[in-house]
Amino acid sequence: MMNSPSNPTPKARRPIDRWRWTGRLFLVLMLLYTAVPMIWMLLTSIKSGFAALQFPPQWWPDEPTLASYQKLLDPTNSVGRDFLRFFWNSLFVSTVTTILAVIVAVPAAYAFSRFDFPGRKFLFFAVLLRNMFPAVIFLVPLFILMRLLGLVNTHGSLILTYLTFGLPLAIWLLKGFYDNIPIQLEQAARIDGATRFQAFILVVMPLSVPGIIATAIYSFIGAWNEYIFAYTFINRNDQLTLPVGIQRFFSENTTDFPGLMAASFMMSLPVVVLFLLLQRYFVKALTEGAVKH
Amino acid sequence: MTCIALGRAIGRGVSAAAITASLISAPAFGAPVDLNKWSPEYVRSIAGTEEFDTAADCGKVTPLDYKGRLTFWYQGVFEGDPDLLRQYYKDFFEAFRKTYPNIELEEQALTYNDLLDKFRTALLGNAGPMVVRLQILGGVEFASKGYLQELKPEDVGYSTDDFWPGAMKSDIWEGKTYGIPTNNETMAFIWNADVFKRAGLDPEKAPATWDDVVKYSKQIHDKLGIAGYGLVARKNAGNTPYRFMPQLWGYGGGVFDEATESPTYKQVELNSPASKQALQASYDMYVRDKSVPVSALTNQQADNQPLFLAGQLGMMISHPSDYNVMLDLQKKATGGDQAKAQTVIDNMRYGLIPTGPDGRRAVVFGGSNIHILKPEYVDGGKVDEAAAKALICFWASPEWSLKMAYAGSNPGNLNGFKTKWMKERLDNIKFLDVTTSMLPYGVPFPALPETPEIMNIVIPDMLQNALTGAMTVDEAAEDAAKKVEEIMGGGKL
Numbered sequence: 001m002m003n004s005p006s007n008p009t010p011k012a013r014r015p016i017d018r019w020r021w022t023g024r025l026f027l028v029l030m031l032l033y034t035a036v037p038m039i040w041m042l043l044t045s046i047k048s049g050f051a052a053l054q055f056p057p058q059w060w061p062d063e064p065t066l067a068s069y070q071k072l073l074d075p076t077n078s079v080g081r082d083f084l085r086f087f088w089n090s091l092f093v094s095t096v097t098t099i100l101a102v103i104v105a106v107p108a109a110y111a112f113s114r115f116d117f118p119g120r121k122f123l124f125f126a127v128l129l130r131n132m133f134p135a136v137i138f139l140v141p142l143f144i145l146m147r148l149l150g151l152v153n154t155h156g157s158l159i160l161t162y163l164t165f166g167l168p169l170a171i172w173l174l175k176g177f178y179d180n181i182p183i184q185l186e187q188a189a190r191i192d193g194a195t196r197f198q199a200f201i202l203v204v205m206p207l208s209v210p211g212i213i214a215t216a217i218y219s220f221i222g223a224w225n226e227y228i229f230a231y232t233f234i235n236r237n238d239q240l241t242l243p244v245g246i247q248r249f250f251s252e253n254t255t256d257f258p259g260l261m262a263a264s265f266m267m268s269l270p271v272v273v274l275f276l277l278l279q280r281y282f283v284k285a286l287t288e289g290a291v292k293h
Numbered sequence: 294m295t296c297i298a299l300g301r302a303i304g305r306g307v308s309a310a311a312i313t314a315s316l317i318s319a320p321a322f323g324a325p326v327d328l329n330k331w332s333p334e335y336v337r338s339i340a341g342t343e344e345f346d347t348a349a350d351c352g353k354v355t356p357l358d359y360k361g362r363l364t365f366w367y368q369g370v371f372e373g374d375p376d377l378l379r380q381y382y383k384d385f386f387e388a389f390r391k392t393y394p395n396i397e398l399e400e401q402a403l404t405y406n407d408l409l410d411k412f413r414t415a416l417l418g419n420a421g422p423m424v425v426r427l428q429i430l431g432g433v434e435f436a437s438k439g440y441l442q443e444l445k446p447e448d449v450g451y452s453t454d455d456f457w458p459g460a461m462k463s464d465i466w467e468g469k470t471y472g473i474p475t476n477n478e479t480m481a482f483i484w485n486a487d488v489f490k491r492a493g494l495d496p497e498k499a500p501a502t503w504d505d506v507v508k509y510s511k512q513i514h515d516k517l518g519i520a521g522y523g524l525v526a527r528k529n530a531g532n533t534p535y536r537f538m539p540q541l542w543g544y545g546g547g548v549f550d551e552a553t554e555s556p557t558y559k560q561v562e563l564n565s566p567a568s569k570q571a572l573q574a575s576y577d578m579y580v581r582d583k584s585v586p587v588s589a590l591t592n593q594q595a596d597n598q599p600l601f602l603a604g605q606l607g608m609m610i611s612h613p614s615d616y617n618v619m620l621d622l623q624k625k626a627t628g629g630d631q632a633k634a635q636t637v638i639d640n641m642r643y644g645l646i647p648t649g650p651d652g653r654r655a656v657v658f659g660g661s662n663i664h665i666l667k668p669e670y671v672d673g674g675k676v677d678e679a680a681a682k683a684l685i686c687f688w689a690s691p692e693w694s695l696k697m698a699y700a701g702s703n704p705g706n707l708n709g710f711k712t713k714w715m716k717e718r719l720d721n722i723k724f725l726d727v728t729t730s731m732l733p734y735g736v737p738f739p740a741l742p743e744t745p746e747i748m749n750i751v752i753p754d755m756l757q758n759a760l761t762g763a764m765t766v767d768e769a770a771e772d773a774a775k776k777v778e779e780i781m782g783g784g785k786l
Contacts, residue, residue, distance in 0.1 A: 050626040050634045055603040063628040078383070079372065140417050147418045152672065232414055235366070235401050235422070235672075252405035253532075253594045253611065253701070254373035254618050 038268075045069070045262035052257040068262035083263060085238060086245035091270070093155050093230075093241055094223040097162045101170050101219035102212055104163070109174030110200065114183070124175075127168045135165060136228060143232055157233040158241070162223040170215045177211030178204065213281035221271055242267050325455060326707040331733050333726045341716030345708065347693065348392045351686035354450045360395035361680035364672065366412065367426035368661065369402020373595070375617035378700040385697060389687050396680045406530055406593075409745065416440055420672040424681045426475055426663045426688070428531060429463045430738055430745045435664070436464075436471035437742035442665045442676070445470040449686040455706050459658050459737045466740070473689050474705035476698035477660035479731035480535065481724065482647060483615060484608040485601065487640040492516045492607070499608075499644030503543050506608070506647055507574050507582070513607040514584035522578055523597035523609030524585040526756040532593040534738075534748040536610045537575070537756060539656045542736055543649035544571035548747055548777060552655055552736045561781070563755070564774035567649075572759055572766050579760045590757055602637055613728045614701030616641060643724035645731060658735030660705060663688060703729060743780045751776050 044052050045068055047061040074080035111117075112124050142161060143152070151157035181204055189199040205212075227243040234240055246267065249260035275282070326339060348357065370382050386400060401422065403411055409431055415421045421440070435441050444464075446453050451473075453461060460474035486496035492513040500506045510521025525532050542552040546568030549558040562568055578585045586592055586600060600606035602619060619641065623634035648654040663685050668676045687693055695709035699718060709715060718725055738744050755773035758764040764772060 048622070048626045048630055050602070050622040050630050053599040053602045053622070054630075054633075055600075055605045063626075063630055065627065067625070140414060143414060143420075144418045147420050147672075152418070152420055231407070232411065235411075235415065235420075236399065237401065247404050247407070248369075248371040248402075249373060250404055250406075250595060251371045251373035252368070253614060254598055255595045256372035257599075259372045 041261045041265055041268075045258055045265050047258050049256060049258055052261075068258040069266075071259065072262055072266060079259070082237070082245060082248070083266075086240050086242045087266070089155065089239060090224055090242040090267075093158050093162070094220050096155075097159050097166065097223040098216050098220040100159065100163055101166050102216050105167055105170035105174050105215055106205075106208075106212060108167075109171045110178055110204070112171065112175045113178035114186075127171055129168075130165065131168050139228065139232055142229070146233055152233055153236045153239055155239060158223075158226070158230055161229045161233070162219075162226060166219045166222045170219055173218065174208070174211050174215055177208055177214075181207050210281040213278050217274060217278055217282050220274065224267075224271055326710055328457070328707075328733075333730050336710060336715075336726075336729050337719060339711050339715075340719055341711070341713045343691075343708065343711040345691045345712065347388075347687060347690040350450055350690060351392070351683055354686045355393070355679045355683035357392060358395060359393065359679050359683065361677040362397040363399070363424060363677055363680040363684060364422040365398065365400045365424045365426075365684060366403060366408070366422040367400065368405050368408050368428065371402070371404065373618075375614060375700045376621050377617060378614070378697075381696045381699055385688070385693055388693075389684065392687070393680075393683050396683060398680075398684070415672075416670050419670050419674075421666050421670045423671050423676045424663065424665055424684055426661050427472075429460070429474075429477075429658075429660045429662060430531070430748060432464050432472045432662045432664060433466050433740050434742045434745050436466040436469075440666055440670050441471040442667050443469050444472055444665050444685070446473050446689070449473065449682050449689060451686075451689060451706065455708055457658075457705070457707065457732075459735060460660055460662070460705060462737055462740050463660075464662050464664075466742070472662035472664040473685060475661050475663050475688050475694055476702040476705045477658065477732070477735075478612065478698070478702035479656045479658060479728055479735045480539075480610050480612055480646070481656075481727040481731055482608065482644045483601070483611050483724075484642050484644070485604060485606070485637075485640050486642050487636075488513060488517065488519070488604060488607040497642065499642070500647050503540055503571070503574055503647050503649055507577050507584075509608065510578050510584040511582040514582065517607075519605045519607065520586045520600060521582075521584040521607045523592075523594075523601065523606050524575060524578055524589040525592045525594060525597060526575075526590050526753055526760060527593045528753040528757065529749050530593045530753070531749065532595075533753045533756070535657045535659060536594075537571075537752060538736070538738075538748075539610065539646050540574060541568055541571040542655035543647065543653055544568070544574070545649055545651060545653060546571050548752070549739055551739045552653075556739065558739045558741055561774045561777045563751075563777060564770045569766055569770045571649075572755065572770055575756060576759050576766050580762065590760060604637070610646060612701040613643070613722055613724050616643075616722060616724055617700040641724075643727040645727065646734070654734050655736050656731045656734050658732075658737045660702060662705075703732065741781075743777075746780055747777055751780070 043059070043061065046064045046066060047058065048063060048065055048067070051058050051061055051063065071077060071079050072083045075084055112120065146152050146157040151160065185203050186199040189203045190196070194202065225243060230241045231244045234244065246260065246263050249256045249263060370379050386398070390398065408427065412421065412425060412427070427435070432441070446455060456474050457477050460477050461470070464470050464472035464474070482499050484499055490496040493516060494509060494512060500509045506522055513519065513521035525536050527533055541547060544567045546565055547562045549560060549562055550556045551558065579589060586597070586606070588596065594611060597606060597609050598611070598615060598618070601609055602622070619634070619638050623631060623638060626634045646654060646656050665676060665678065665681045665685070668674055688697065689706050691704065691706050691708035691712050692714070694704040694706040695712050695714050698704050699714070700722070704710060704715070738748060751773050754776070755769045758772060759766050759769035
């Protein structure tokens with residue numbers, strides 16, 4: 001039987017790109033894997049203490065409430081006062097750590113990238129060596145050191161420690177970035193009369209902004225989330241940072257889940273916002289360092 | 294359960310006499326509270342009969358105008374704790390500062406599971422606080438290592454007879470006293486009457502024996518598909534021994550002979566047939582019947598409570614504070630949740646902890662003690678002893694040892710039972726009778742420096758080895774006994 005003109009031959013279907021769809025499915029699953037806990041955290045934070053304990057769970061709270069957020073953000077009650085103080089402490093420690101990390105890592109990474117000095121490879125390895133051991137084995141020695149330096153119960157102990165642990169990767173990250181900036185650009189600047197420092201500031205630095213931002217994000221997140229050193233070095237309520245302060249929602253026999261989730265959500269906000277604003281630099285820095293031009 | 298019934302239950306307890314004798318073996322002559330008469334009726338009869346003036350009493354120890362500085366660490370109360378208790382803690386520090394306006398107090402509240410580890414680390418760096426309030430397990434460990442100063446009730450204006458002798462034992466190392474009890478607790482058995490009813494069990498009757506607990510747990514699980522008993526086996530968490538040891542002692546086992554009248558702590562009993570029977574009961578619930586929470590190996594009480602309050606757990610061992618926590622949740626719930634919360638409250642039942650096959654009933658005699666450190670282990674190298682004694686006198690007073698233990702425990706100072714606040718507690722906390730009735734069944738943990746390691750590491754390890762199938766019940770018990778022998782022989786895990 002012949003096809004009539006009114007019944008045209010069906011168009012040839014585009015072959016399904018199975019790999020492409022598998023990839024998409026994988027991404028969707030990964031998105032769910034990362035997003036669902038965040039959504040659940042947010043939903044629990046707007047439940048009452050009793051509603052948070054219900055089973056089967058209330059997927060969407062029957063009686064949503066912002067009571068936990070009101071409590072956390074109200075400086076007139078002790079919970080709010082403490083939370084805001086811990087938040088400020090974390091912000092201070094993380095910001096100072098980040099600024100110092102960038103100030104130290106930028107010239108250090110540049111030196112490792114550009115200069116050929118005796119012991120360069122050994123020193124670079126030595127810088128990374130620290131990261132090959134778990135942080136916890138340094139806990140007691142560092143605590144004793146901080147006490148000898150008179151830094152226990154001060155934010156200085158945390159900033160110094162976070163720099164110790166954060167700098168190796170920051171230097172490694174930035175070195176990879178500098179390695180990919182053609183040295184000819186600096187040479188051209190030198191020929192034009194710039195000093196090495198001027199060439200660094202005027203030519204290399206602008207090109208390395210994504211790397212510096214990535215280093216800053218990395219340092220900030222590391223300091224913002226750190227728990228064990230803050231927990232060990234600080235024994236004063238007015239100096240505690242958020243990761244330790246949030247422990248207060250756990251009691252011997254009970255947990256204030258809505259309060260805990262509201263505090264966790266608030267704590268994740270600065271990092272999420274920072275990352276959303278600067279993620280393109282972060283990704284660029286990580287990939288630039290990985291490819292030789 | 295009525296007070297009279299509880300009193301009778303105590304009278305019937307086969308092992309109660311021995312355990313009571315262990316607790317009150319110290320001279321009780323002249324003791325303000327007669328422990329030999331202990332019963333719910335007796336507790337009610339003495340409540341509200343005496344008034345105390347804390348400031349005047351402590352003023353005799355440290356003058357109220359004393360000027361000094363004090364650093365203090367303690368297990369704090371936090372957001373999840375009952376509002377009432379948090380208010381009392383706040384009131385305490387306010388009252389202390391008002392009474393001693395010239396003492397600069399720097400207090401640091403720490404969470405239950407973190408206190409010991411943080412304190413140990415601080416001591417390694419000679420950066421401890423001047424005064425610390427530790428769980429009952431901790432005192433002897435730190436006294437034996439030489440960190441603590443001698444301190445007895447008489448040093449802060451009280452008599453040793455004002456405190457439970459069993460609690461005082463936990464402060465004594467090699468004949469010397471290193472601390473003062475602030476609060477003492479014995480837990481009770483809690484069940485959900487509605488769950489029992491739906492599972493075909495008598496909703497007003499707690500399981501009488503541990504064998505019944507195993508049977509009830511299975512019945513609840515089989516009929517309703519929820520967890521029957523709230524077994525916990527998390528490592529390095531105090532909740533685990535507090536819930537397993539009553540079972541171990543109930544069956545007639547023990548780590549040593551700690552549940553006997555005159556313990557010697559010489560012979561390891563973890564591999565005795567009775568201890569193995571107790572472990573077998575946990576194995577039966579977790580592995581054979583699958584009638585306890587799947588997450589029991591990592592659970593602590595804070596994980597059981599939500600399950601219980603959500604009607605997903607039939608029974609558990611816990612404090613009277615659970616009742617207050619539930620009242621708080623109900624108060625803060627809105628709309629339809631408030632009625633649901635009220636239903637949970639209406640279905641809460643408290644009873645005595647079940648006995649073993651031979652009628653032995655036991656519970657951990659828990660609580661906390663307060664200690665003064667030696668200056669060389671304190672940040673700054675100095676201890677302001679007068680300020681330290683002022684704080685300790687305040688906390689261990691009849692008034693504050695009662696108020697600070699209001700919702701979940703009992704006063705360390707026995708005179709606290711005579712205060713008007715005790716009367717108020719008895720009127721307001723529905724199941725307090727049950728937990729005070731468990732006090733005479735309390736068995737103190739062995740007063741040995743090795744006890745924290747044994748209770749928090751070896752016991753949970755034994756449970757985990759058996760419950761995960763890594764070892765048979767026999768092997769797990771033998772392995773644990775061997776570990777205890779090694780620890781007692783000076784070895785470390």
